[in-house]
Amino acid sequence: MPIVERELYGFSLPSPTPKVGSSLESFELRTPTDKCRYKNFVYTLSFPLPNVYRVLLTGPDRLRPPHDNVILPYKPHSFKLTALEEYKATFDFPSQNGPDELDGSNRKRVLEISWKEHITLVSYEYIGNEKRRLLGDLNNRSYALTEKGVMRHWCIEADNLHLGLGEKAAPLDLSNRSFTMHGSDSANYDAYNTDPLYKHTPYLISTPKAKEGHEEVQSTYAIYHPTNSSGVWDIHSLHDDPWGQFKTYTQDYGGLEEYVLVGKGVKEVVRTFAELVGRPRLVGRDWLGYLASGMGLGESDHPIAQDLLSTWPDLCKKHDIPCSAMHLSSGYTADEKTGNRYVFTMNKKRYPDFKGMVAHFHKNGIKVVPNIKPYALQTHPHYKRLESGDALFRDPAIDEPVVTRIWSSGVGDNEKGSWVDMISEEGRKWWAEGVRSLIEAGCDGMWDDNNEYYLHDDDFLSSTQFPHEIASPIQGKGSVGLLGRMINTELMNYVAHTELEKANPERRTYVLTRSGNVGTFKYANSTWSGDNWTSWHCLRGSQAIQINAGMSLMQSYGSDIGGFAGPLPTPEMFVRWVQLGVTHSRFCIHSYKPNKDDPSGAAATNTPWMYPEMLPIVRDAIKWRYEYLPFFNHLMWLSHEEAIPTTAWLGYGDFASDPNLYTQEILEGFDAWLGVGNILVVPALFEGQLTREVYFPKSSKDDDYVYFDLHAPHRRYRAGTKAIIATPLEHFGLFAREGSVIPVGKDYATVTETKGPGRTTIDGVDVELESDGGVVGLDDWRGIKIFPSTDPKKEYEGQWIEDDGISAKPKKTIIKVNYKGDKNSVDVKVKFEKNEFKTLWGNKVHVILPAGDERKVQGAKEVEKNGKKMWEIEF
Template sequence: MNVSNKIEKVDNKGEYIDIVTDGGKFRIMFLKSDIVRIRCTFDKEFPKEASYALVMTAWEDKMDSVMSEERKRIKPYIAKFEEFNEYVCLKTDLLKININKEPFAIEIFNNESKLLHSDLKEKSYLKDENGRLSHYSCINDNDSFYGFGEKTGYINKSKRRMRMNNVDTLGYDSQRSDPLYKHIPFYIKLNKTNKIACGLFYNNSYSSIFDMGCERSGYWDKYSYFSTEGGELDLFFMYGPDIKDVVRNYTDLTGKTALPPLYSLGYFGSTMFYTELQNDCDKAILDFIDKTKKEDIPCDGFFLSSGYTTGEDGKRHVFNWNNNRFPCPEKFVNKMKERGADISPNIKPGMLITNPLYEEFKSAKAYIMDENGKEPHEDRFWGGKASFLDFTNPKARELWKKHLKQSFIDKGIVCIWNDNNEYEINNSKALCEFEGEKITINAIRPLMPNLMAMAAKQALKESCPDVRPYITNRAGFAGIQRYAQTWAGDNSTSWHSLKFNIPVILGMGLSGVANQGCDIGGFYGPAPEPELYVRWVQHGIFQPRFSIHSCNTDNTVTEPWMYPSYTKYIRDAIKLRYNLAPYLYSLLFEASTEGSPIMRPLFYEFQEDTNTYDESFDFMYGKSMLVASIYDKGATTRKIYLPKGCMWYDWYTKKMYEGGQTIEIETSIDKIPLFFRSGSIIPLSEDIMNLHLQNIDSLNILVEPWQDCEFTLYEDDGTSNKYLKGEYLKTCIKVKSDEHGDVEVDFNKEGSYVTKVENLNLSVICRELAPVNIAVDNKNIIFYLDRGSFESSQEGWYFDNEQKTVKIKYNNHLGNYKVSISYAVKDLISI
């Protein structure tokens, strides 16, 4: 056992400090005043910098050329350095780090001297006889732990032990199975006493373990640990104090969520059943799209399961089109586009040894090789023995892109679905090219799916430079959000899965992956019963990725109309999804710039309310909406905790509730329990059935004005990359009220994109009084006493007494303007 017990040498290099202990070597550097890197190796020298994960660095890195379009080089933050007899100190305006000389340990404080992190003294950094590296940290009973990527169970991972690894976990238990498909070694610590958040990211892609207080020894203070099979301990500590700050800092390091095309927010159909038909699979899918229109159900695309690749031997062969099932792929793609639907074909990185293209890729040495580096490594895969593409090999990436173009992009397909890319390679010594320097697969396995997505993005850019990519990945490492939307794989069909998939998604959002979801209705198992199916769709419409998918074990197909007497509930839920499209698109823009999740745990928005710290199932949708999904069979009521610090309104009735209490409401099969908070701005569309073919030309904006608030409504053309050149429109909507209770809604615009919105409708919540006057751009508009007259008018306002809401309508303004709402009391008697 090699343990770092005492400091032997300290060398202040200015931009960083080097420390030599009797165990490991350390390098400590601040990237910013609130992000510190602690690098530890037990080798003679630090290994060469070589990261596919980081997009913000302050050093030269082997992957700089590979990552040239994504990586930003910054100058390190120079911390104040002081050395004392017992410790070394580094200070910034936000943090202070004390490095104890003996016993060696690192402690991190904020500028108010509150302890944020402390190594476990005498057991802080160590390397065991088998080469495993471990880092031990002190914890206490008031610490909550969140994130860790895609993990099952309750949202707070205190007292959990979790393995970091990519595994194909068909039909997993969403409460207990571990690991799943993603490997993201990052977590957030939030203390219930001081309510301060910080984050820790271990930039290490070996298989590893997090133990968050599950292990206990009476000889030590309470501790957590990170333990990895190899590499180095490369730790990035990120300060909050808000969780939002931690997530922003983490996504500064590993990248923001890619802004997807607008149509990706729509409903995408999917099922393995259709592509397993022996003939005319294309017709079955076209009929599906046509039926959505007949059933009055919005739809924008279809995820094409891998049956389309089936060869004469009955096996799936990547880049192959089965001509019996799809006689003319180009014609099929064009017919889908005419219907306003895109196709996203399933693509796998394992190439069966019977694939007609196998030898071409072998000749190019595009596969991961055996431990001798002479022959392609063969391993178990879906359908038999296969070799896996080595995406760390530039030549392999180029050949892969060539076939992506020939098989898909040249046929009009611009949506790529990367599946079965966990790289479950059983020989840990199999060799990868690693940009020319060779490395074993166990060192970089979870990075392969990231690079697979990167190759798809590059192929689309090279062939269709103005088309915004839409890529979906099942597996991934830290940073996967830069390239792809993800989903939580092959979930099982049960009420249990519906419930516990919620914290799985929330944990991913906290781990930087804002654009993700789960298969709605359940992927594996018998068809969902009608009530379960309705409740799953009603919850699923809030997931950034919304797709009903299935591989039912009872020979059924999960379709929106599978239970005709329940179809109306499915239809209504999907239409609400489309109504929320302007809000969701704006949230995805926020994710692309700030890193913010879409589905947010309550404590993300209400960190001061410790009652939210263990809530795993109710969540915020953006900062304004609270969703309380129904996940219990036969439920007729629902208890909901409404966080303190604001008022809350029932979505349907506008009934007001005080925050900081648990309420119980009645629920029925046709209702999704929804609330919005005081200080809300929620833009909605209406009558949208297809995001490909229709423009959002009318907006309904719900405003709760009794807390000052703002929201950025984001618009662009929804499909191109012109937004990167300034062709977007950001409308900052600010709401404030004055001492007299009058309300002002300001619209301030930025960007060159010309909006398609022609009509605006505001629904402004009123508490005690109805307005007496409303002006748009300083011009008074007409008040209507009669609802019918108001609804038939082009401009004016009307007061809805039942919901205490003022309805305002007017033609949209291209420039900046404001809406003024006056509540001065009219004294009718004295008149």
């Protein structure tokens, strides 16, 4: 059914009229109380940050959307009214007398607003003396009302690149497509075509494409709507004469709250977004290694699941695979008779000593995170409690709890049950008790799963007993449509985080969530792309999803390696998926597969050793991940402090000015940064792909840097050029950029302390060290990979961050490195910029030059480790 679109017009200035030259904190327009179809609507313009303007449009039946998705305290900046005509006003952006750290352009910008008939808001910036439009409303159709919500129309910059929107299907550029703004249980999705997926993120970035010979490019902007209500973003796929083509956001419920963020480039806009909604939470170091899953193992009755899962550490040791965590799927909650999942219950037949099993994992250095789901079947032993406590959604048509079909046991199985309303006090209390019971059993974090809250009727009613302040609170019951289903997803994660924090306040919490709105990630610090399908097609699509999620502040993110659903991956496909996965911020092998060794069709799971002939290659990739774990830890600090994605689009930051990065070939390709400007990741994602072409990005700050092939000694490639490289099955393409500083450690699991949170788990179990017969070592060795030129005029500087990887308020150590080289030697200076956390490797590092580089490091001691020459420096 087409959307009803009603024109919204008739706004005028209230009295008294502001004076030209005056400073304002907001500019307001109103509809009159008579002679207007829609009375008492208020339009307010303000600046929460110097590079962000906010529009609020509300009316009697269009309240400001209820949410807590913006954390920035609302203290608007004053801005100057520079011109005022009968139906038009012009304003200067505030604080434009110097470069702003969130903007970086030092450009003069103005807003022009007219309202003779329809409101039209246009933003301009001056590049030199030239005035250019940055973003403009569609004339005579900017704001309209739908049945219960608002529709927005803007002019389209047809040549811009559009990014963000959280978790959206490939390819990377979102232009010329339409997207639904809510989450769905999109199991077995197509990574190029399915929409929506699991997240709700109404945040669209628009950036101009760099062009050859144009150094001064127009700024980037993003549009963000913090509502939790469902909606649709259409980006240049609609055409409606006489308006031509445009972009449109349709919000199903409530008034409009809109933020427009402006910056020099995508990097600055993403950082600004983090200032508005909160920076990504810092992920613990143990969650950066190989994360295993026991879905197939945890379902077993013969042998019992506990015995089967308990063999996992020995299997890892047998196959020489380091492992940092086990995801415990919901089979532990399956009813012994029916097999139905009853969250926060325990199948004692399968798990006679759950706490003992967790301790066994802990002794072997493996954290445990159990799966929990926010619904209860009608047969759940706690269902009556939830019903009587008003902790279930209500259907106003019959004034009874909402009962729907919910996934219960096997593939395609569902039973009648109810979603638990986390806005209700009783719902949160019940959830908190359940989470606490698992913490007391020794679990290290919570895996909040199946939490899209896909209630099928927006007229269903929810509690409004929020545990904290929200914008535009509602009295009594509120409709699911206005509140948004995913406010419950957020509160589910809020309770899990809060209980983990209460139980162990000295430790960083770990909450993994499948779904989420923007506010969810104040509490959850990790997520993934959900139940993907096993195919080369979906493997390729996962890279674009990864990159857009990162620019939407989901920066501990990955996909299920090997595919969750569908057939078993072929040996080659599995290897290529692992090789891509180890470069992502979250690396987890997780699946629900047919067991190739069991003719009964019993469930199995992808494992590193599932193909013995491929095990050496898979092992090498996983060990590479552990070797580079200090670098990943540093990148997660950059994510937490500066909102820089770990896996980034090639045009991020200083590389935005390279016009080659905006070609269809690159935008629909799969290459990405691991740490912007450090390591270029060049995966092979097609069957039988043993060679491929790669382009080496050029930054705005250099024209003559080179890239070092990490797999081929002496191979160098100049920035701004292309080359054909080898991608044998044994490895993917990795290229370190000249001037990089890459900290590395041991190629297996380590702990950062001999005692304390870095060594001891929450149940008091110490990780068994290799010196005592275990497989976990001490993090007592640090290497630094550097990539110097032979030009003595080139000097490089880099740094990295170390911490214990677990503390809630970690002490931080920053190591700074300066280096340069000539044809005969390399000069390296290392020092502590800050030295709060006492690392086990003390003040001794080992400098590693590129393979085949025979130069000496001045003043350093030549040593050999694992057959590799390196240079020892004490500082």
